[in-house]
Amino acid sequence: MSDVSIRARGPGTRRFGGIAGRLRGGRGFLAAIGALWSVGIAAYFFVALVDPYELRSEKNAVRLAEHPYPLKIVPRLLSVATRSADLVLVGSSTSMGYTPTMLRQAFVGVQRPANLSFPCAGSDFFEPALKRLAVSPGLKRAIVNLDATFIDKCGGGIGNLMDARYLQAPWHQPVPDFGLEGIELSWRALKTGVLDRPAWAPAVADRVEGTEDDAPAVSDSGVAMAQLRDAAKTTRGRIATFDLPACGSFPALDRFVVPFARRMAERGVPVDFIAPPYSLSAYSFVDTLDFADREKADFFSSVMGLRLCLLQAVQGMGGVRMHAFDADFSVTDNLANYRDPIHLAHYASYKDIAARVAAGSDVLTLGKWPSYVSALRAAVVAYRP
Numbered sequence: 465m466s467d468v469s470i471r472a473r474g475p476g477t478r479r480f481g482g483i484a485g486r487l488r489g490g491r492g493f494l495a496a497i498g499a500l501w502s503v504g505i506a507a508y509f510f511v512a513l514v515d516p517y518e519l520r521s522e523k524n525a526v527r528l529a530e531h532p533y534p535l536k537i538v539p540r541l542l543s544v545a546t547r548s549a550d551l552v553l554v555g556s557s558t559s560m561g562y563t564p565t566m567l568r569q570a571f572v573g574v575q576r577p578a579n580l581s582f583p584c585a586g587s588d589f590f591e592p593a594l595k596r597l598a599v600s601p602g603l604k605r606a607i608v609n610l611d612a613t614f615i616d617k618c619g620g621g622i623g624n625l626m627d628a629r630y631l632q633a634p635w636h637q638p639v640p641d642f643g644l645e646g647i648e649l650s651w652r653a654l655k656t657g658v659l660d661r662p663a664w665a666p667a668v669a670d671r672v673e674g675t676e677d678d679a680p681a682v683s684d685s686g687v688a689m690a691q692l693r694d695a696a697k698t699t700r701g702r703i704a705t706f707d708l709p710a711c712g713s714f715p716a717l718d719r720f721v722v723p724f725a726r727r728m729a730e731r732g733v734p735v736d737f738i739a740p741p742y743s744l745s746a747y748s749f750v751d752t753l754d755f756a757d758r759e760k761a762d763f764f765s766s767v768m769g770l771r772l773c774l775l776q777a778v779q780g781m782g783g784v785r786m787h788a789f790d791a792d793f794s795v796t797d798n799l800a801n802y803r804d805p806i807h808l809a810h811y812a813s814y815k816d817i818a819a820r821v822a823a824g825s826d827v828l829t830l831g832k833w834p835s836y837v838s839a840l841r842a843a844v845v846a847y848r849p
Contacts, residue, residue: 513649549578555609561814584618711773741789
């Protein structure tokens with residue numbers, strides 16, 4: 465018995481036992497990998513089925529939250545907004561400060577507004593957005609903010625948050641950023657019917673990130689004010705003798721802006737174009753930036769040209785209006801109202817403009833154009849920061 469026992473525990477037996485143990489460990493590892501793989505596949509198809517951003521479906525199963533979204537999320541909301549919102553505002557950085565609450569209060573009867581404005585939004589977003597809004601069945605009003613990005617792309621090293629994958633998702637990808645966030649978002653959308661996550665709630669109630677009232681005014685910066693004074697000196701003469709560029713300089717108008725306005729007029733859906741209230745310093749300031757294209761017209765001429773060409777194109781279209789606020793010198797002549805020469809600093813300013821758009825108190829027409837542009841040009845040339 466003793467010899468047999470010793471042989472059973474010999475070297476060969478020990479080697480066999482080690483191999484068997486490794487095999488058992490290997491099978492456990494593969495089983496764990498297989499389980500994780502199965503969970504991943506299940507999560508993938510769960511998100512694909514829910515499709516929270518409604519990129520490939522038209523089920524209209526979710527609605528937007530009532531609070532402003534983080535700016536990086538805004539470009540992803542187009543599909544849901546065009547199916548669930550009754551008022552949609554499209555624009556770039558100068559219209560980011562309008563909140564859903566503000567729009568509901570300004571426009572009687574509006575219940576589900578959406579602001580699709582984000583930094584450096586350009587034609588790659590405006591064109592698909594307006595084309596979808598033109599056929600949006602529940603839309604009661606559209607607002608288009610005429611940012612400078614209708615003229616040129618953003619400069620100054622600012623990145624565009626637009627991601628084309630959120631306009632049309634490939635068949636093999638549930639959401640472009642599939643992962644834990646996508647799983648959480650899908651679960652919450654399925655459970656609540658709202659496209660929202662707790663992490664998306666604004667830090668300050670009813671405020672858009674980057675536009676809070678505590679943002680310092682440009683007039684508080686001595687360095688910035690010195691730069692604006694220098695800019696005004698170098699560009700004042702050119703603005704005083706401006707010539708408007710031809711309407712062909714603004715291809716976006718014929719390509720998708722005017723067709724959108726025409727289609728909305730045919731449907732009887734009001735459209736408000738807003739001319740952003742740039743400060744009087746903005747025109748000379750932009751002309752001195754490194755990314756300004758010297759071969760094109762100066763900023764003042766380009767902005768005025770865009771507005772006039774659009775005014776001429778939509779003349780006579782029922783329900784289509786343009787609103788201009790930059791000749792309200794109580795606002796544009798005071799840099800304490802701005803966080804930089806282009807962007808308003810205060811919630812109250814956006815709220816006031818929204819109310820004035822709804823009331824139609826600052827509608828710009830071709831008949832008013834000569835006096836409007838003459839007064840604005842004179843004010844810009846005479847302005848001393």
